[in-house]
Amino acid sequence: MRKGMPSQPASESLDAETLFRRHAQFVASFVARLGFRGQDVDDIVQDVFLVAHRRGGYAPGPARPTTWLAEIAVRTAMSHRRTSKRTSLLPEAETAERMAATDARPDARAQSREALGLAWKALDHLDLERRSVFILYELEGESCDAIAAAMGIPTGTVYSRLHNARKEFLQAYQRLAADRRSLEGRSS
Amino acid sequence: MSHDPPRLFDDPAVADEVREALHQMADQSPQPYDAAAGLARFQAAIGSGGSSGGGGGTGSPGAPGLGLGKTLALGAGGLGLAGAIVVAVLGLRTNDPPASVTLPAPVEVAAPASSAAPTSSSTDVPVITPESLPTAERSARVAPSSAIKSKDELYREELEHLARLKSVAGSSPAEAVRMADEGHARFTRGMLYQEREAIAIRSLSRAGQSGAARSRAERFLARFPKSPYAEQIRMAAGMSKP
Numbered sequence: 001m002r003k004g005m006p007s008q009p010a011s012e013s014l015d016a017e018t019l020f021r022r023h024a025q026f027v028a029s030f031v032a033r034l035g036f037r038g039q040d041v042d043d044i045v046q047d048v049f050l051v052a053h054r055r056g057g058y059a060p061g062p063a064r065p066t067t068w069l070a071e072i073a074v075r076t077a078m079s080h081r082r083t084s085k086r087t088s089l090l091p092e093a094e095t096a097e098r099m100a101a102t103d104a105r106p107d108a109r110a111q112s113r114e115a116l117g118l119a120w121k122a123l124d125h126l127d128l129e130r131r132s133v134f135i136l137y138e139l140e141g142e143s144c145d146a147i148a149a150a151m152g153i154p155t156g157t158v159y160s161r162l163h164n165a166r167k168e169f170l171q172a173y174q175r176l177a178a179d180r181r182s183l184e185g186r187s188s
Numbered sequence: 189m190s191h192d193p194p195r196l197f198d199d200p201a202v203a204d205e206v207r208e209a210l211h212q213m214a215d216q217s218p219q220p221y222d223a224a225a226g227l228a229r230f231q232a233a234i235g236s237g238g239s240s241g242g243g244g245g246t247g248s249p250g251a252p253g254l255g256l257g258k259t260l261a262l263g264a265g266g267l268g269l270a271g272a273i274v275v276a277v278l279g280l281r282t283n284d285p286p287a288s289v290t291l292p293a294p295v296e297v298a299a300p301a302s303s304a305a306p307t308s309s310s311t312d313v314p315v316i317t318p319e320s321l322p323t324a325e326r327s328a329r330v331a332p333s334s335a336i337k338s339k340d341e342l343y344r345e346e347l348e349h350l351a352r353l354k355s356v357a358g359s360s361p362a363e364a365v366r367m368a369d370e371g372h373a374r375f376t377r378g379m380l381y382q383e384r385e386a387i388a389i390r391s392l393s394r395a396g397q398s399g400a401a402r403s404r405a406e407r408f409l410a411r412f413p414k415s416p417y418a419e420q421i422r423m424a425a426g427m428s429k430p
Protein backbone atom coordinates (compact mmCIF):
# COMPACT_ATOMS: atom_id res chain seq x y z
CA MET A 1 0.00 0.00 0.00
CA ARG A 2 1.34 3.39 -0.95
CA LYS A 3 1.66 5.88 1.79
CA GLY A 4 0.35 9.29 0.92
CA MET A 5 2.34 12.42 1.43
CA PRO A 6 1.25 14.60 4.33
CA SER A 7 -0.28 17.91 3.42
CA GLN A 8 2.40 20.34 2.31
CA PRO A 9 0.99 23.83 2.63
CA ALA A 10 2.71 26.70 0.87
CA SER A 11 4.80 28.83 3.17
CA GLU A 12 3.88 32.14 1.56
CA SER A 13 0.70 34.16 1.35
CA LEU A 14 -0.62 34.61 -2.17
CA ASP A 15 -2.98 37.32 -3.36
CA ALA A 16 -5.80 36.41 -5.70
CA GLU A 17 -4.09 37.71 -8.82
CA THR A 18 -0.95 35.68 -8.14
CA LEU A 19 -3.16 32.68 -7.46
CA PHE A 20 -4.86 33.25 -10.79
CA ARG A 21 -1.57 33.42 -12.67
CA ARG A 22 -0.28 30.27 -11.04
CA HIS A 23 -3.36 28.14 -10.76
CA ALA A 24 -6.05 29.29 -13.20
CA GLN A 25 -5.24 26.39 -15.50
CA PHE A 26 -5.54 23.97 -12.62
CA VAL A 27 -8.91 25.40 -11.58
CA ALA A 28 -10.21 25.43 -15.17
CA SER A 29 -9.12 21.86 -15.69
CA PHE A 30 -10.63 20.82 -12.37
CA VAL A 31 -13.94 22.50 -13.18
CA ALA A 32 -14.02 20.90 -16.63
CA ARG A 33 -13.33 17.52 -15.05
CA LEU A 34 -16.26 18.17 -12.75
CA GLY A 35 -18.33 18.12 -15.93
CA PHE A 36 -18.79 21.77 -16.89
CA ARG A 37 -18.07 23.06 -20.36
CA GLY A 38 -17.78 26.23 -22.39
CA GLN A 39 -18.79 29.51 -20.81
CA ASP A 40 -19.69 27.75 -17.58
CA VAL A 41 -16.02 26.94 -17.03
CA ASP A 42 -15.00 30.55 -17.64
CA ASP A 43 -17.65 31.85 -15.27
CA ILE A 44 -16.89 29.38 -12.50
CA VAL A 45 -13.17 30.09 -12.74
CA GLN A 46 -13.89 33.80 -12.37
CA ASP A 47 -16.12 33.16 -9.39
CA VAL A 48 -13.56 30.94 -7.71
CA PHE A 49 -10.89 33.63 -7.84
CA LEU A 50 -13.31 36.35 -6.84
CA VAL A 51 -14.12 34.32 -3.75
CA ALA A 52 -10.39 33.89 -3.19
CA HIS A 53 -10.00 37.66 -3.56
CA ARG A 54 -12.84 38.29 -1.14
CA ARG A 55 -11.19 35.97 1.38
CA GLY A 56 -8.01 37.98 1.12
CA GLY A 57 -6.09 35.42 -0.90
CA TYR A 58 -4.38 32.28 0.25
CA ALA A 59 -2.81 32.22 3.67
CA PRO A 60 -0.49 29.43 4.76
CA GLY A 61 -2.46 26.80 6.60
CA PRO A 62 -3.25 23.11 6.48
CA ALA A 63 -4.39 23.25 2.83
CA ARG A 64 -2.19 23.86 -0.19
CA PRO A 65 -3.14 26.57 -2.69
CA THR A 66 -4.43 24.06 -5.24
CA THR A 67 -6.59 22.09 -2.84
CA TRP A 68 -7.75 25.32 -1.21
CA LEU A 69 -8.91 26.57 -4.61
CA ALA A 70 -10.43 23.18 -5.40
CA GLU A 71 -12.58 23.41 -2.31
CA ILE A 72 -13.83 26.82 -3.42
CA ALA A 73 -14.40 25.43 -6.90
CA VAL A 74 -16.56 22.58 -5.62
CA ARG A 75 -18.75 24.96 -3.66
CA THR A 76 -18.96 27.35 -6.59
CA ALA A 77 -19.76 24.52 -8.97
CA MET A 78 -22.54 23.27 -6.71
CA SER A 79 -24.07 26.73 -6.60
CA HIS A 80 -23.62 27.14 -10.34
CA ARG A 81 -25.31 23.83 -11.01
CA ARG A 82 -28.29 24.85 -8.90
CA THR A 83 -28.71 28.10 -10.81
CA SER A 84 -27.71 26.87 -14.25
CA LYS A 85 -30.37 25.92 -16.73
CA ARG A 86 -28.12 23.24 -18.10
CA THR A 87 -28.83 19.84 -16.64
CA SER A 88 -26.62 17.54 -18.66
CA LEU A 89 -23.03 17.50 -17.59
CA LEU A 90 -22.00 14.71 -19.90
CA PRO A 91 -18.84 15.60 -21.74
CA GLU A 92 -19.29 16.11 -25.43
CA ALA A 93 -18.20 13.17 -27.54
CA GLU A 94 -15.81 15.36 -29.48
CA THR A 95 -13.94 16.15 -26.29
CA ALA A 96 -12.85 12.56 -25.88
CA GLU A 97 -12.14 12.38 -29.59
CA ARG A 98 -10.00 15.49 -29.50
CA MET A 99 -8.10 14.28 -26.48
CA ALA A 100 -7.34 10.91 -28.04
CA ALA A 101 -6.65 12.34 -31.48
CA THR A 102 -2.97 12.85 -30.86
CA ASP A 103 -2.25 9.13 -30.88
CA ALA A 104 -0.50 8.26 -34.12
CA ARG A 105 -1.76 4.68 -34.48
CA PRO A 106 -5.30 4.47 -35.87
CA ASP A 107 -6.25 1.23 -34.10
CA ALA A 108 -4.82 2.41 -30.80
CA ARG A 109 -6.52 5.76 -31.33
CA ALA A 110 -9.90 4.14 -31.77
CA GLN A 111 -9.47 2.02 -28.65
CA SER A 112 -8.08 4.91 -26.70
CA ARG A 113 -10.92 7.17 -27.80
CA GLU A 114 -13.50 4.63 -26.80
CA ALA A 115 -11.95 3.96 -23.41
CA LEU A 116 -11.53 7.65 -22.72
CA GLY A 117 -15.09 8.41 -23.71
CA LEU A 118 -16.39 5.66 -21.44
CA ALA A 119 -14.22 6.86 -18.58
CA TRP A 120 -15.60 10.39 -18.85
CA LYS A 121 -19.14 9.06 -18.94
CA ALA A 122 -18.43 6.83 -15.95
CA LEU A 123 -17.07 9.82 -14.05
CA ASP A 124 -20.28 11.65 -14.78
CA HIS A 125 -22.17 9.10 -12.68
CA LEU A 126 -20.56 10.42 -9.52
CA ASP A 127 -22.06 13.23 -7.52
CA LEU A 128 -19.95 16.36 -7.15
CA GLU A 129 -18.57 15.52 -3.70
CA ARG A 130 -17.32 12.10 -4.68
CA ARG A 131 -16.30 13.27 -8.11
CA SER A 132 -14.16 16.05 -6.69
CA VAL A 133 -12.35 13.67 -4.32
CA PHE A 134 -11.84 11.20 -7.16
CA ILE A 135 -10.40 13.90 -9.44
CA LEU A 136 -8.10 15.36 -6.80
CA TYR A 137 -6.77 11.97 -5.76
CA GLU A 138 -6.72 9.97 -8.98
CA LEU A 139 -6.03 12.65 -11.56
CA GLU A 140 -4.35 15.50 -9.69
CA GLY A 141 -2.23 13.28 -7.45
CA GLU A 142 -3.22 14.95 -4.19
CA SER A 143 -2.92 13.00 -0.97
CA CYS A 144 -5.97 12.20 1.14
CA ASP A 145 -4.56 14.34 3.94
CA ALA A 146 -4.28 17.34 1.62
CA ILE A 147 -7.83 16.83 0.37
CA ALA A 148 -9.11 16.49 3.91
CA ALA A 149 -7.32 19.67 4.99
CA ALA A 150 -8.78 21.64 2.09
CA MET A 151 -12.32 20.30 2.42
CA GLY A 152 -12.33 20.65 6.19
CA ILE A 153 -13.32 17.01 6.68
CA PRO A 154 -11.60 14.10 8.43
CA THR A 155 -9.20 12.02 6.37
CA GLY A 156 -11.41 9.02 7.09
CA THR A 157 -14.27 10.76 5.29
CA VAL A 158 -12.00 11.29 2.28
CA TYR A 159 -11.14 7.59 2.29
CA SER A 160 -14.82 6.74 2.45
CA ARG A 161 -15.75 9.09 -0.39
CA LEU A 162 -12.84 7.86 -2.46
CA HIS A 163 -13.77 4.24 -1.88
CA ASN A 164 -17.36 4.86 -2.94
CA ALA A 165 -16.29 7.02 -5.87
CA ARG A 166 -13.97 4.32 -7.20
CA LYS A 167 -16.60 1.67 -6.80
CA GLU A 168 -19.20 3.72 -8.64
CA PHE A 169 -16.72 4.76 -11.33
CA LEU A 170 -15.53 1.22 -12.07
CA GLN A 171 -19.06 -0.20 -11.99
CA ALA A 172 -20.29 2.51 -14.33
CA TYR A 173 -17.35 1.93 -16.67
CA GLN A 174 -17.98 -1.81 -16.81
CA ARG A 175 -21.69 -1.26 -17.40
CA LEU A 176 -21.03 1.24 -20.18
CA ALA A 177 -18.43 -1.02 -21.78
CA ALA A 178 -20.84 -3.94 -21.68
CA ASP A 179 -23.55 -1.82 -23.27
CA ARG A 180 -21.11 -0.78 -25.98
CA ARG A 181 -20.13 -4.36 -26.71
CA SER A 182 -23.76 -5.40 -26.78
CA LEU A 183 -24.57 -2.61 -29.22
CA GLU A 184 -21.66 -3.54 -31.47
CA GLY A 185 -22.69 -7.23 -31.37
CA ARG A 186 -26.19 -6.36 -32.52
CA SER A 187 -25.05 -4.10 -35.33
CA SER A 188 -22.48 -6.58 -36.73
CA MET B 189 0.35 9.46 9.16
CA SER B 190 -1.80 8.64 6.20
CA HIS B 191 -2.16 5.32 4.43
CA ASP B 192 -3.44 6.30 1.04
CA PRO B 193 -4.37 3.49 -1.33
CA PRO B 194 -2.54 3.14 -4.64
CA ARG B 195 -3.89 5.24 -7.46
CA LEU B 196 -6.14 3.35 -9.81
CA PHE B 197 -3.72 3.82 -12.71
CA ASP B 198 -1.05 2.14 -10.60
CA ASP B 199 -3.31 -0.71 -9.53
CA PRO B 200 -2.64 -3.88 -11.53
CA ALA B 201 -6.05 -5.19 -10.54
CA VAL B 202 -7.67 -2.50 -12.69
CA ALA B 203 -8.08 -3.19 -16.41
CA ASP B 204 -5.32 -1.78 -18.60
CA GLU B 205 -7.74 0.23 -20.74
CA VAL B 206 -9.14 1.94 -17.66
CA ARG B 207 -5.67 2.72 -16.36
CA GLU B 208 -4.67 4.14 -19.71
CA ALA B 209 -7.84 6.23 -19.87
CA LEU B 210 -7.07 7.59 -16.39
CA HIS B 211 -3.55 8.47 -17.51
CA GLN B 212 -4.99 10.46 -20.38
CA MET B 213 -7.55 12.12 -18.16
CA ALA B 214 -4.74 13.14 -15.80
CA ASP B 215 -2.53 14.47 -18.57
CA GLN B 216 -5.06 16.49 -20.50
CA SER B 217 -7.78 18.91 -19.62
CA PRO B 218 -11.12 18.12 -21.25
CA GLN B 219 -11.39 21.72 -22.38
CA PRO B 220 -8.74 24.30 -23.30
CA TYR B 221 -8.80 27.43 -21.18
CA ASP B 222 -7.59 30.86 -22.23
CA ALA B 223 -5.94 31.90 -18.98
CA ALA B 224 -4.65 35.19 -20.37
CA ALA B 225 -8.16 36.29 -21.33
CA GLY B 226 -9.43 35.02 -18.00
CA LEU B 227 -6.77 37.01 -16.17
CA ALA B 228 -7.73 40.19 -18.02
CA ARG B 229 -11.37 39.63 -17.09
CA PHE B 230 -10.43 38.96 -13.49
CA GLN B 231 -8.23 42.06 -13.28
CA ALA B 232 -11.09 44.11 -14.63
CA ALA B 233 -13.45 42.63 -12.05
CA ILE B 234 -11.21 43.39 -9.09
CA GLY B 235 -10.03 46.66 -10.56
CA SER B 236 -6.34 45.80 -10.44
CA GLY B 237 -5.62 46.64 -14.05
CA GLY B 238 -7.05 46.67 -17.56
CA SER B 239 -10.38 48.25 -18.38
CA SER B 240 -13.14 48.08 -15.83
CA GLY B 241 -16.34 46.30 -16.52
CA GLY B 242 -15.56 45.15 -20.03
CA GLY B 243 -14.75 41.57 -19.25
CA GLY B 244 -16.50 40.97 -16.00
CA GLY B 245 -19.82 39.74 -14.87
CA THR B 246 -21.11 37.52 -17.62
CA GLY B 247 -21.68 34.59 -15.36
CA SER B 248 -24.91 33.08 -14.28
CA PRO B 249 -26.90 35.02 -11.76
CA GLY B 250 -26.63 33.88 -8.22
CA ALA B 251 -23.18 32.37 -8.50
CA PRO B 252 -21.10 33.16 -5.44
CA GLY B 253 -18.51 35.85 -5.84
CA LEU B 254 -19.93 37.16 -9.05
CA GLY B 255 -21.92 39.73 -7.18
CA LEU B 256 -18.66 41.04 -5.84
CA GLY B 257 -17.22 41.29 -9.30
CA LYS B 258 -20.25 43.13 -10.56
CA THR B 259 -20.19 45.42 -7.56
CA LEU B 260 -16.55 46.21 -8.08
CA ALA B 261 -17.03 46.74 -11.77
CA LEU B 262 -19.99 48.99 -11.14
CA GLY B 263 -17.98 50.77 -8.47
CA ALA B 264 -15.17 51.42 -10.91
CA GLY B 265 -17.68 52.57 -13.48
CA GLY B 266 -19.28 54.81 -10.90
CA LEU B 267 -15.93 56.38 -10.08
CA GLY B 268 -15.34 57.00 -13.74
CA LEU B 269 -18.74 58.61 -14.08
CA ALA B 270 -18.14 60.76 -10.99
CA GLY B 271 -14.80 61.82 -12.41
CA ALA B 272 -16.42 62.78 -15.68
CA ILE B 273 -19.00 64.86 -13.84
CA VAL B 274 -16.29 66.68 -11.85
CA VAL B 275 -14.33 67.40 -15.01
CA ALA B 276 -17.45 68.67 -16.75
CA VAL B 277 -18.33 70.95 -13.81
CA LEU B 278 -14.78 72.33 -13.63
CA GLY B 279 -14.77 72.84 -17.35
CA LEU B 280 -18.00 74.77 -17.23
CA ARG B 281 -16.69 76.98 -14.42
CA THR B 282 -13.42 77.66 -16.17
CA ASN B 283 -15.00 78.30 -19.50
CA ASP B 284 -17.84 80.49 -18.57
CA PRO B 285 -19.70 81.50 -20.79
CA PRO B 286 -20.74 78.13 -22.22
CA ALA B 287 -19.67 79.02 -25.75
CA SER B 288 -16.11 78.23 -24.71
CA VAL B 289 -16.88 74.51 -24.53
CA THR B 290 -14.93 74.18 -27.77
CA LEU B 291 -11.82 74.85 -25.72
CA PRO B 292 -11.59 71.96 -23.24
CA ALA B 293 -10.30 73.07 -19.91
CA PRO B 294 -7.84 70.15 -19.51
CA VAL B 295 -5.88 71.41 -22.51
CA GLU B 296 -5.17 74.67 -20.76
CA VAL B 297 -4.25 72.96 -17.51
CA ALA B 298 -2.10 70.28 -19.11
CA ALA B 299 0.24 72.67 -20.87
CA PRO B 300 2.41 74.08 -18.10
CA ALA B 301 5.41 74.53 -20.38
CA SER B 302 3.45 76.47 -22.94
CA SER B 303 4.71 79.92 -23.75
CA ALA B 304 1.16 81.07 -24.31
CA ALA B 305 0.17 83.62 -21.74
CA PRO B 306 -2.50 82.48 -19.33
CA THR B 307 -5.83 83.97 -20.17
CA SER B 308 -9.21 83.99 -18.63
CA SER B 309 -10.88 84.90 -21.84
CA SER B 310 -12.64 82.02 -23.46
CA THR B 311 -12.35 83.60 -26.87
CA ASP B 312 -8.54 83.45 -26.90
CA VAL B 313 -7.24 80.34 -28.61
CA PRO B 314 -4.22 78.97 -26.71
CA VAL B 315 -1.14 78.28 -28.76
CA ILE B 316 -0.21 74.64 -28.40
CA THR B 317 2.96 73.42 -29.98
CA PRO B 318 4.34 69.89 -29.88
CA GLU B 319 7.19 71.20 -27.74
CA SER B 320 4.73 72.50 -25.19
CA LEU B 321 3.32 69.04 -24.58
CA PRO B 322 4.60 67.16 -21.54
CA THR B 323 6.31 64.43 -23.52
CA ALA B 324 8.49 63.09 -20.72
CA GLU B 325 5.55 62.66 -18.42
CA ARG B 326 3.49 60.97 -21.13
CA SER B 327 6.20 58.49 -22.00
CA ALA B 328 6.66 57.74 -18.31
CA ARG B 329 2.98 56.91 -18.13
CA VAL B 330 3.11 54.65 -21.14
CA ALA B 331 6.14 52.64 -20.06
CA PRO B 332 4.56 50.59 -17.24
CA SER B 333 1.57 49.74 -19.43
CA SER B 334 3.73 48.32 -22.20
CA ALA B 335 5.83 46.46 -19.67
CA ILE B 336 2.71 44.81 -18.24
CA LYS B 337 1.50 43.95 -21.70
CA SER B 338 4.80 42.33 -22.53
CA LYS B 339 4.63 40.29 -19.34
CA ASP B 340 1.10 39.22 -20.16
CA GLU B 341 2.10 38.30 -23.68
CA LEU B 342 4.88 36.12 -22.33
CA TYR B 343 2.45 34.56 -19.91
CA ARG B 344 0.03 33.82 -22.73
CA GLU B 345 2.78 32.26 -24.83
CA GLU B 346 3.88 30.13 -21.92
CA LEU B 347 0.31 28.98 -21.34
CA GLU B 348 -0.10 28.11 -25.00
CA HIS B 349 3.13 26.19 -24.91
CA LEU B 350 1.96 24.28 -21.85
CA ALA B 351 -1.35 23.43 -23.51
CA ARG B 352 0.51 22.00 -26.51
CA LEU B 353 2.83 20.12 -24.19
CA LYS B 354 -0.12 18.56 -22.38
CA SER B 355 -1.73 17.48 -25.61
CA VAL B 356 1.50 15.85 -26.76
CA ALA B 357 2.21 14.19 -23.41
CA GLY B 358 -0.76 11.87 -23.76
CA SER B 359 0.58 10.19 -26.87
CA SER B 360 4.26 10.91 -27.30
CA PRO B 361 6.28 10.93 -24.07
CA ALA B 362 9.61 11.47 -25.83
CA GLU B 363 8.30 14.50 -27.69
CA ALA B 364 6.80 15.81 -24.44
CA VAL B 365 10.20 15.66 -22.72
CA ARG B 366 11.78 17.53 -25.62
CA MET B 367 9.04 20.15 -25.55
CA ALA B 368 9.31 20.60 -21.79
CA ASP B 369 13.06 21.21 -22.06
CA GLU B 370 12.47 23.62 -24.89
CA GLY B 371 9.92 25.44 -22.73
CA HIS B 372 12.37 25.66 -19.83
CA ALA B 373 14.95 27.27 -22.10
CA ARG B 374 12.42 29.61 -23.69
CA PHE B 375 10.63 30.79 -20.55
CA THR B 376 13.53 31.22 -18.18
CA ARG B 377 11.55 33.67 -16.07
CA GLY B 378 8.22 31.96 -16.60
CA MET B 379 5.67 30.88 -14.04
CA LEU B 380 4.96 27.33 -15.21
CA TYR B 381 8.32 25.63 -14.81
CA GLN B 382 7.08 23.20 -12.17
CA GLU B 383 4.13 22.04 -14.25
CA ARG B 384 6.36 21.51 -17.31
CA GLU B 385 8.93 19.61 -15.30
CA ALA B 386 6.27 17.42 -13.70
CA ILE B 387 5.04 16.49 -17.17
CA ALA B 388 8.60 15.80 -18.31
CA ILE B 389 9.25 13.48 -15.37
CA ARG B 390 5.95 11.63 -15.86
CA SER B 391 6.71 11.32 -19.55
CA LEU B 392 10.19 9.93 -18.89
CA SER B 393 8.67 7.37 -16.58
CA ARG B 394 6.04 6.39 -19.15
CA ALA B 395 8.74 6.09 -21.79
CA GLY B 396 10.53 3.57 -19.59
CA GLN B 397 13.43 5.88 -18.75
CA SER B 398 13.10 5.36 -15.02
CA GLY B 399 16.70 6.36 -14.26
CA ALA B 400 16.36 9.70 -15.94
CA ALA B 401 12.94 10.23 -14.37
CA ARG B 402 14.31 9.55 -10.91
CA SER B 403 17.32 11.78 -11.41
CA ARG B 404 15.17 14.71 -12.52
CA ALA B 405 12.67 14.00 -9.77
CA GLU B 406 15.38 14.17 -7.12
CA ARG B 407 16.60 17.50 -8.46
CA PHE B 408 13.07 18.83 -8.60
CA LEU B 409 12.21 17.73 -5.06
CA ALA B 410 15.44 19.18 -3.69
CA ARG B 411 14.58 22.49 -5.27
CA PHE B 412 10.81 22.49 -4.61
CA PRO B 413 10.16 20.21 -1.63
CA LYS B 414 6.72 21.73 -1.05
CA SER B 415 5.60 21.84 -4.65
CA PRO B 416 2.00 20.90 -5.41
CA TYR B 417 3.50 18.46 -7.92
CA ALA B 418 5.82 16.78 -5.41
CA GLU B 419 3.50 13.86 -4.76
CA GLN B 420 2.84 13.29 -8.47
CA ILE B 421 6.56 13.37 -9.18
CA ARG B 422 7.36 10.92 -6.42
CA MET B 423 4.72 8.60 -7.80
CA ALA B 424 5.99 8.91 -11.36
CA ALA B 425 9.59 8.28 -10.33
CA GLY B 426 8.69 5.42 -8.00
CA MET B 427 10.06 7.22 -4.98
CA SER B 428 8.81 6.86 -1.45
CA LYS B 429 8.10 9.87 0.70
CA PRO B 430 11.07 11.25 2.64
